[in-house]
Each structure stands twice: as structure tokens, then as C-alpha cells.
Amino acid sequence: MHREGKQLKSYEYINDFNIEGFQTDLISWFEREQRDLPWRKDQDPYKVWVSEIMLQQTRVDTVIPYFLSFVEQFPTIESLAIADEEKVLKAWEGLGYYSRVRNLQSAVQEVHEAYDGIVPNTADEISKLKGVGPYTTGAILSIAYGVPEPAVDGNVMRVLSRILSIWEDIAKPKTRKTFEDIIREIISKTNPSFFNQGLMELGAIVCTPTSPSCLLCPVREHCQAFLDGTQSELPVKTKKTSVKDIPIAVGILKTKDDKFLIHKRADTGLLAKLWEFPNVEVLKGLTLPTNQLQEFIFNEFQVEASIGAIVSTLQHAFSHLTWNMTVYAGVIEGDVKETERLKLVTIDELESYAFPVSHQKLWKEYRTSQPI
DNA sequence: GATTCGTGGGG
DNA sequence: TCCCCAAGAAT
Numbered sequence: 001m002h003r004e005g006k007q008l009k010s011y012e013y014i015n016d017f018n019i020e021g022f023q024t025d026l027i028s029w030f031e032r033e034q035r036d037l038p039w040r041k042d043q044d045p046y047k048v049w050v051s052e053i054m055l056q057q058t059r060v061d062t063v064i065p066y067f068l069s070f071v072e073q074f075p076t077i078e079s080l081a082i083a084d085e086e087k088v089l090k091a092w093e094g095l096g097y098y099s100r101v102r103n104l105q106s107a108v109q110e111v112h113e114a115y116d117g118i119v120p121n122t123a124d125e126i127s128k129l130k131g132v133g134p135y136t137t138g139a140i141l142s143i144a145y146g147v148p149e150p151a152v153d154g155n156v157m158r159v160l161s162r163i164l165s166i167w168e169d170i171a172k173p174k175t176r177k178t179f180e181d182i183i184r185e186i187i188s189k190t191n192p193s194f195f196n197q198g199l200m201e202l203g204a205i206v207c208t209p210t211s212p213s214c215l216l217c218p219v220r221e222h223c224q225a226f227l228d229g230t231q232s233e234l235p236v237k238t239k240k241t242s243v244k245d246i247p248i249a250v251g252i253l254k255t256k257d258d259k260f261l262i263h264k265r266a267d268t269g270l271l272a273k274l275w276e277f278p279n280v281e282v283l284k285g286l287t288l289p290t291n292q293l294q295e296f297i298f299n300e301f302q303v304e305a306s307i308g309a310i311v312s313t314l315q316h317a318f319s320h321l322t323w324n325m326t327v328y329a330g331v332i333e334g335d336v337k338e339t340e341r342l343k344l345v346t347i348d349e350l351e352s353y354a355f356p357v358s359h360q361k362l363w364k365e366y367r368t369s370q371p372i
Numbered sequence: 373g374a375t376t377c378g379t380g381g382g383g
Numbered sequence: 384t385c386c387c388c389a390a391g392a393a394t
Contacts, residue, residue, distance in 0.1 A: 096378025
């Protein structure tokens with residue numbers, strides 16, 4: 001085996017590899033064992049596209065209900081192209097990585113206008129669409145159009161690392177290109193769709209990150225790691241840096257007629273364009289958190305509020321940082337000048353705004369702890 | 373190339 | 384509890 005150290009050319013990894021036997025075993029297994037998933041009902045390029053965006057860094061079980069309701073609400077390119085952005089974000093609420101759906105709608109509008117509503121079928125055109133990178137380009141081309149393009153995701157890198165005993169760090173962007181080169185040489189030209197999906201399906205249900213089910217694997221006779229007994233050491237993946245801890249003071253502010261103040265986040269960055277309750281990062285060593293929150297709300301929104309008791313404290317972990325939130329109930333004293341990004345809404349009206357999970361949680365705490 | 377972008381599940 | 388992760392892309 002090659003082990004760590006040098007980086008080989010793609011053709012060096014597939015010396016003596018039984019390409020045709022592998023293709024046949026993989027594809028026939030996929031035909032037998034593939035899961036019954038809602039985006040596999042047909043090959044509508046739009047629905048393939050939507051599913052691939054949703055599945056980015058997201059589990060299948062999580063995606064299924066979102067996919068079903070999304071394609072029901074927005075069944076076609078045109079329906080999504082002309083949809084209200086607020087409703088689109090609401091349909092994505094809780095799914096995370098919200099720029100995915102903003103980019104999707106933007107790209108769908110591009111297809112609607114520049115391609116007459118037809119998803120293009122060349123790598124050049126597809127990969128220019130917002131939110132469509134190398135993986136999604138290959139996935140749409142192969143699954144919807146039967147074009148033999150590589151679709152290299154985490155599954156494919158894990159599976160191929162084991163099968164071909166590749167000891168390169170899959171956390172490095174450069175490594176993905178090595179795998180794409182390999183796929184170009186071994187992909188089935190007659191059924192690239194099932195070949196690509198078969199690799200991913202295998203990674204999802206057999207060749208799993210920990211304790212892979214090698215004895216059930218349809219391609220174990222092609223697998224170098226199984227032969228060497230190194231399947232638990234592969235793939236090589238360096239871990240990423242630790243997360244920052246950020247203290248946040250949040251105000252749930254109510255008017256005398258029971259309306260709540262909500263704010264729409266900036267157009268870029270974390271949780272862009274989602275709604276939230278007014279909040280500020282607490283800087284230690286200054287004044288009291290309640291004073292910082294009160295001053296922030298006055299300076300930012302020209303709203304006079306008196307901050308009251310702590311409703312709850314809760315943590316919310318993102319992939320790269322953690323919010324330590326202290327939630328205060330408060331009362332709005334003066335009047336509020338509402339804008340596109342600042343609104344007073346009733347409890348019922350809150351339902352139609354898209355909030356990140358962190359603020360859904362603190363609202364729930366508030367509702368269960370406060371008297372009506 | 374390294375960092376930013378969410379969330380819920382599982383070992 | 385904690386940490387890793389899951390069908391990545393943009394910056």
C-alpha cells in the first residue's frame with residue numbers, strides 16, 4: 001500500500017484496478033438496494049437541483065420533509081423564480097446554511113430569464129449558477145442528464161480512499177481534484193447516474209465513516225483497504241480549529257398592546273436576512289449587560305426600552321462559534337418607527353417570519369415562562 | 373488555502 | 384458531555 005507521504009497521479013491509483021467489474025458490481029447493487037427517496041421519483045432537473053442543494057452538508061432524514069414541502073410550494077423553476085423571498089426563506093427555516101436558498105432562488109431566476117426556464121446541460125453553464133459548485137455541477141449533469149461527470153462529495157472521497165487505499169488528506173481542497181481525475185477514468189459511460197449515486201449511497205449506508213459494514217459490501221473484493229484491514233484508518237482527514245464563545249444579550253421587548261419588536265438581519269454573513277429579537281454581543285469590562293442592551297437598542301433602532309428580568313439563559317452552537325445567550329424581557333416605552341428591517345408584530349404574525357433555530361428556542365422559552 | 377456559513381443526530 | 388459529522392460553496 002502507498003500510505004502517507006507522496007501524492008500519486010490518478011492513473012497510478014488505478015493500476016490493476018478492475019474498472020468494469022467494479023462498475024457492474026456497484027451499479028447492480030444500487031439497482032437492488034437504493035433507498036426509496038422522494039427526489040428519486042423522476043429526473044426533473046429542477047427537483048434534482050433542489051435536492052442536491054438541500055443535501056449539502058445535511059442528512060437525508062433531515063432533508064426529506066423539507067424537500068417535500070418545498071417542491072409542493074415551488075413545483076417549477078418559474079414558481080420559485082417569481083416567489084416572495086420571505087416565503088422562500090420561511091420554507092428553508094431550520095435547515096441551516098441559508099445562503100443556499102438565496103443563491104438557489106437567484107440561480108433559478110437566471111435560468112428562468114437566460115435559459116427560458118430550462119436547466120442548462122453543460123458543466124460550463126451549470127457551474128456558473130450561484131451556489132452550484134463542482135459537486136453539484138456533476139450531480140445535476142449525471143443524474144438529470146446522464147452526462148459522465150464526476151460528483152465528488154464526502155461519501156465519494158471516503159469510499160474511494162478505502163477502495164484504492166488513498167492516504168491523502170480529504171480535508172484539503174486540492175485532494176478533491178485528485179478524486180475527480182480518478183472518477184473520470186472509472187465512471188460508467190453507460191450509466192453515470194447510477195455510478196455516482198451508487199458511490200454516494202454506498203458511503204451513506206455501507207461504507208460509513210465509523211464501523212463500515214464491509215461484510216455486506218457489494219464491492220469489497222475490489223477494496224484495497226478491506227484487503228489490508230485498514231478501513232478504519234481511512235480516509236485521512238485533519239480536524240478543524242476550535243470554536244469561539246460569544247456572550248449575547250437578547251431582549252424580547254413588548255409594547256403595551258402586546259406587540260413584539262423583531263429585526264431583520266443583514267443581507268450578508270451569519271443567518272443573513274433572517275429575523276431575530278434585538279440582541280448585542282456583550283463586551284465584558286464595560287457596563288452591565290442590561291445597560292449595553294438598552295443602549296444598543298436605542299442607538300440602533302431609536303427605541304426606548306426598559307430591560308427587565310432574565311427569562312432564560314441558553315447556548316446555541318454553530319459549526320464555528322457558540323452563542324451564550326442571556327434573554328431579558330423588556331417593555332417598550334415610547335413609540336416605534338417601523339421599517340423594512342424593524343417591525344412590531346403580534347404573536348400570531350410571528351409565525352410568518354423566518355427565524356434561526358436559536359431564536360425559535362428562546363421564543364419558546366419565553367412563551368412557556370411568561371404569564372399571558 | 374483557510375475561514376465562514378447551521379443544524380440535529382450519533383458514538 | 385463532547386465532538387464529529389452530512390450528498391459543499393463562497394469568500
